[in-house]
Amino acid sequence: MTLVLEQLLNGLQLGVMLFLLAAGLTLVFGIMGVINLAHGSLYMVGAYAAALAAKITGSFLLAIPAGLAAGGLTGMAVEYLVIRHLYGRDHLDQVLATFGLILFFNQTIILLFGRQPLFVQIPPALSGAVDLGLFPYPAYRLCIIAAGLLIAVGLYFLIQRTRLGMLVRAGATHREMVQALGVDIRLLYTIVFGLGALLAGFAGLMAGPLFSVQVGMGEQILILTFVVVVIGGLGSVAGAFWGALLVGLVDTSLRAFLPQILRGMMAGSEADALASGISAMGVYLLMALVLLIKPKGLFPGHA
Amino acid sequence: MSALLVLDDLTKNFGGLRVTDHVSLDLRAGEVHALIGPNGAGKTTLILQVMGELAPDSGAIFLDGAELRSLSQAARVKRGLARTFQVPQVLGEYSARENVIAALYARGASADEADQYLVRAAISARADVRVSDLAHGERKQLELAIALATRPRMLLLDEPMAGLGPAESEQMISILQGLRGEMAMLLVEHDMKAVFALADRISVLVYGAIIASGTPQEIQNDPRVREAYLGTGED
């Protein structure tokens, strides 16, 4: 029982990380109509910047602003130099240009840091475990869950209650109207893109101590983020949230429990092979199921 | 005369807005039935429901007595429904002839038939011109040629006169006059000159509901119509 709860928390932790990426991706699509394959690169840049800052200063607290700044600034530079010219263009053009960005970012990181993964220490203050009554749970992971949920709530208020959020919601459905109101739509786009990049950078810097920081980490999580966005519904932040939690929970549970379940039915080695195959495919099969039932996703956005 | 297309108590809501409000209509074979009404009255929405692009919330549509609900748009076209678009939906990279050929291939016919439809829509002189180079009026005529190539029994015309100059309108009216009797037509139109030149019967749609149906004479003299729609007199 405690094992189940622990795995559910792990799933929640993966879920909030995915949400941080999916929120930015889905906003950029919903408001600007752009598919950005290089969103994962911003996550990678955030992770590397934080790892580097932690290594130089020895302080994880300083790594946080480093990761955020690197993600956000890189994002805004990318928007200014490339993405801005892709609004209103074919999706194919957007795919090709942002694919080019991925090649550039990955190779530049290899040039700067080499191919060896970097390892980041969990900050000492969070390296212990918290006793949750039934079982102890790593403090760092708990911290990620809390931070992710806080950001989700913050985003909700930003979008529902502020002027910026009003423009974001209006911009997603009535681009011309927002322009007619005299809003500098370019500035709005840059801010939204920067916000998405900031969230990606934040996810990256938090991922550092959990996974190894390496080239290609961006694309791996990007594709999973796509699954989240398709399941949740393109353009919808609420959809991104619920989709992310669903994908996080399903992926974690399958990996944790399927081998045992199957071992009860067949030989150990066969069960493990089958379980690893099914859990690798699990979230994609979930996506297939959602497509069959609700092709527009569980929470379709306005766009 | 028996009814070819029957709309029976159709209702459709968009959010809180009722765009089709208990609409019932009988369209007879070979007849030209005009549907008029102010902008936003729900005329195009009605065409979408007949073609199957939009499902009504309630009510039914019958073609020759058969319910259409479960049929795809492709199946409806095969049974003899066709439509034109207010804003021409044509294949810009193809020639005018190829646009018509697409419609012929769609029903398994030979490309040789294309010219006869181009002639009927008076666009044969421009048959080999790339469609992105055609003028708006020519595109409207091509729209018609494409629809004719599906060999419809019931043709839904969504504002065929929209955006045409006076001479072009005259030509379009005479083209449609030439088709009279070969097929039934539902003519959605703002141009009252065209409506009164072509229609056997007229229905008036306001806020999604039909407020009057009758001969052109009756509609012209109907006080409700005058108030709701023709209000300012001549259009």
Place this chain on the structure above:
Amino acid sequence: MRKFLLPTLGLALLLAWPFIAEIIGSPALITLFTRMMILGLAASALNIALGFGGLVSLGHAAFYGIGAYAIGISTTHAISGEPFLGLVSGSNLLFVNVLVAMLVSGVAAAIIGALALRTSGIQFIMITLAFAQMIFFLFLALKAYGGDDGLTFRRRNALFDLNMRDDATFFYVTLGFLLAWLAVCARVLHSRFGLLLGGIRQNERRMQAIGVDTFRMKWIAFIISGMGAGLAGALMANLGRFVSPDLMHWTTSGELLIMCVLGGSGTIIGPVLGAFALIGLEATLNTWTEHWQAILGPLLVLMVLAFRGGLARIGGRKP
């Protein structure tokens, strides 16, 4: 006649290529060109969906990889003598294996296509990428067929009495398949189906209004496209006598898209030109620096921002 001049010259160059490579003393160039032709075939297959159907698939590496694995698995079973799943025996005959590869890729494309075509636009791109990644992970987890190490087999599949071990012979076999495939493409695209498919790309709503079942048309195009990618994978497996999940890494899907656009997605020959250009560029950049992707990436961005329509259209051809 000018229309035929360039293709004729190109074909003559390809026919003479193994001799030229021997004369200039770089037989490795034979294999390089074989790779170019195979990826050209894959790109041209993708282009049936992309250029003619308007379907931006970012998942064709999956069909390419499945075709390759069909060869790997069938050949390994033929060598070991153990039937596949205890039911079918493997084969070492190229024609049999190529047919199997195309069939299996076609089935995969039919399933993925049926799901992905329920959406369009950006979702379609994301979904094709995601399903391709699923297949990638599936083969990664498939320990029975090597997992991430992949499968190696000693000999290329047999074709008549040809000496398939010889790289020049395999070059001509590949050229033969490429020409046959392009002929099929030309046939398909100049048919009724091709005209209707092109219509769907331009304006799907118009095509529905004239009674075309556009979903079915796009689905068929996607399946043909997947089968072509499977054929290319089958040839690639034979070229290297090796298959691994790396073949279906998602970047391959991206590169195939680049080839189509680079060469011109509105033409039949364009994607093949694009494949030659991209792989040639990669090979050239690679001689300067191992970090050539840091150059290729920005080049690609510039290409998208500056030109539209690809190499074949820069030549003045209408899209």
